Amino acid sequence: MKKKVGFIGLGVMGKFMAGNLLKAGFPLTVYNRTPDKTKSLVSLGATAVNSPKAVGESAEVVITMVSDSPDVKEVVLGEQGVLRGARKGTVIVDMSTISPASSREIAEQVNAAGCHMLDAPVVGSKKAAEEATLGIMVGGDRKIFESCLEIFQAMGKKITYMGTxxxxxxxxxxxxxxxGATMETVAECLALGAKAGLNLNDLKECTLAGGAKTANMEMRGPKIIHRDFETHFALKHMCKDLRLVLATGEELGVPLPMAATALEMFKAARALGHGEEDVSSVIHAVEAMAGIKVGGA
Structure with missing residues (x-):
């Protein structure tokens, strides 16, 4: 019999991940701060509840997929958090992108309550979430990881156990x-090529032929050229992630000048009003500085 799963956070990625758990046959309980986002999943067989606590009461494994460290703390440890309803032995799997320090801090309290926690952030776009081809990197007790492997396999293609x-x-x-660094570099590359008068589609193809090949150019280069900034990963979230990267570098004593520079460019694009758009909208900041428009009519 498949484990009873709870899912908290039905945003751009979470709604597809939760949907794939339903398709795989897992009994699913869902919660989202905006209740309307649960309706499509309820129509497919999920049960919606009104608090993270209620998710904890109903599930053996609870997945959180929310925006930032304070959000994870609130839905797991808050007054109406998962731990308030969870039974001993419940597994909490945080798939959000949060700081390692926060993840370990939350895990300490989860473990003290007699439950278990895995940190399992994902890589991949909205399309990968929809198609269940995400990459999932997992930290925590290996036995707990193995007990949840079938759940991960319902959402992702490459699941890697990374350690404690x-x-x-x-x-x-x-x-x-x-x-973040390669996305910013792709934007600069296309701006330089546009200023020089190059055919940008040909430039994009040339970069894919050698050592400059990058998924950001392959996937997002054409979208920049065609001025398509539909959100697959919001620019505002890259700002948050790069702040976490820099904090992690500070924690470990590793200088990260590329991350620092990239963050400033993403912040500039956000200040221009592009925070809700795709991360490729960093091109707007580069264009403003270079006095050039890349692609389009």
Whole structure:
């Protein structure tokens, strides 16, 4: 019999992840601060409740997929949090992108309550969430990880056990450093090419032929060229993630000048009004500085 699963946080990624758990046959209880976002899942067989506590009361494994460290603390440890309703032995799987320090702090309180916690952030776009092809990096007790593997496999394609508590979160910090820095570099590359008068589609193809190949150019380069900034990963979230990356570098004594520079450019794009758009909207900050418009008519 499949485990009873709870899912908290039905945003751009979470709604698809939760949907894939239903498709895989897991009994699912859902909660979202905006109740309307639960309706589509309820129509597919999920049960909606009115608090994280109620999710804890009904599930053996509770997944959280929310915006930031304070949000995870609130839904897990708050007055109406998961721990207020969870039975001993309940597994809480945080798939949000939060700081490793916060993840370990929350895990200490979860463990003290007789429950278990895994940190399991994801990599991949909205499309990957929809198609259940996310990458999932997991930290925590290996036996608990193995007991939840079937759940992870319903949402992702590449599931990697990274080690003890917090190691999934550390892995996500390393990845977001690369994603943020390469996205900013792609924007600069296209702006330089536009200013030089290059055919940007040809430039994009040239970058994919050698050492400059990057998923950000392959996936988001054409969207920048065609001025398509539909949100797959919001720019405001990259600002948050890079702040966490820099804090992690400070914690570990590792200088991260590329992350610091990239963050300033994402912040500039957000100040121009593009925070809710896709992360590729960083191009607007580069354009403003270079006096050039990239792509479009």
């Amino acid at each position: 508590q917090g190691m999934g979160a550390y892995t996500k910090m390393c990845i977001q450093l690369m994603v």
